[in-house]
Amino acid sequence: MTTHTTRMLILGSGPAGLSAAxxxxxxxxxxxxxxxxxxxxQLTTTTDVENYPGFRDVIQGPWLMDEMQAQAEHVGTRLMYDTIVEVDLSRRPFRLIGDGGDVYEGEVLVIATGAQAKWLGLDSEExxxxxxxxxxxxxxxxFYRGRKVAVIGGGNTAVEEALYLTNHSDDVTLIHRRDSLRAEKILQERLFANEKITVLWNKGVERFVGDGDPEGLVALELRDTVTGELSRLDVEGGFVAIGHHPATELFRGHLELDADGYIAVQTGSTRTSVEGVFACGDVMDKVYRQAVTAAGTGCMAALDAERFLAEVEFEHVREAAE
Incomplete structure (x- = not known):
């Protein structure tokens, strides 16, 4: 077991964590x-990335993250391959323990553990x-301009995704397992008023159907949740929009979380409920969830952390001089 110490400890190595680094x-x-x-x-599981600034051509998610990692290491970051299983945020330096017993101590802590999309759990989906x-x-x-697409879900996320897709497709279908939506009323009104969107009620996805060479989605096999009847919907794009899981279980009881489990931060900053602890990326952002916004909040977290340490060190110097 080894103890690793640093002024800035960062947990998570996506765009937010590496930008902070x-x-x-x-x-x-x-x-x-x-x-x-x-x-x-999450970008390591994404193939084509076309909306990250600075690249005129489509780039690959894993390549982008390799480049970010190389840049972080080039300017002096140490990357550790470990999984944290225990945290102590009761005092500084903050103390994190890895699953192999190694200890990580930091004068400030930046949390960039992200969030994972919820999936239906079907083999065909995977x-x-x-x-x-x-x-x-x-x-x-x-990537689905002019194509027929479907969104699966019934909450705010699903309705927002369906409305967004009408910018690219004139044939969007929203599929929901029940006979009413959970989304906010104003979103439902916008959905029902949009002629490009059709809603299929009481339908669940039984299977994602692939075909072609290379294989791609061609249809959804649906089951009626009331009658059990099977049907087929031909689509080229299927968007699962049933929510996200922020990776915050490790911090329950240590940091303030919002009602959806995301880390609560002060408006306009990355400061959390514990002084010296900062959160960035999807672990605190349930609205945008983009690589570029995650990178932006990673920058913010590093600047917030630097200012915090400067203030603390200034106070120590002043107290010593008195």
Whole structure:
């Protein structure tokens, strides 16, 4: 067992965590990034990325994260392959313990553990992820311009995704297991008023149907939740929009979380309920959830952390002089 100490400890290695590391390293804070269970974050499971600034051509998600990691290491970040199982935020330096027993201590802590989209859990869904099946219309809707698409879900996320997709498709179907939506009334009014959207009630996805070479989504096999009857809906894009799981279980009882389990931060900053602890990326953002916004809040977290340490160190110097 080894103890690793740093001025800036970062948990999570997606765009938010690595952006925080780049800014922290350039500020001389010698950050340590504990990469967690999915090094590189969700972009490592994404193929085509067309909306990250700076690249005129489509780039690959894993390549982008490799480049971010290389940049972070180049400016002085240490990346540790470990999974944190225990945290102590009761005093500084903050203390995190890895599953192998290693201890990580940081004068400030940046949490960038992200959030995972909820999926239906079907084998056919897994087989066609990135081949017509997606959990982010904002990320992937552009690839389905002029094509027939479907959104699965009945809450705010599903309705917002369906409305967004009408920017690219004139034939959007919303599929919901019940006979009424859970989304806010104003969103439902916008949905029902949009002539490009059709709603299928009391329908659940039984199977995502693939075909072609290379294989891609061609249809959804649906089951009526009332009668049990099977039907087929031909689509080229299927967007699962049933919510997200923020990776915050480790911090329950240690930090203030909102009603949906995301880390609560002060408006306009990345400061959490514990001084010296900052949160960035999808773990605190349930609205935008984009790689570029995650990177932006990672920058914010590093700047917030640097200012916090400067204030603390100034106070120590002043107290020593008195």
């Amino acid at each position: 780049i800014y922290g390293a350039r500020a001389g804070m010698k950050p340590i990034v504990v990469q967690g269970i999915q090094p590189g974050g 087989a066609l992820k990135g081949k017509g099946v997606s959990a982010c219309a904002t990320c992937d809707g552009f």
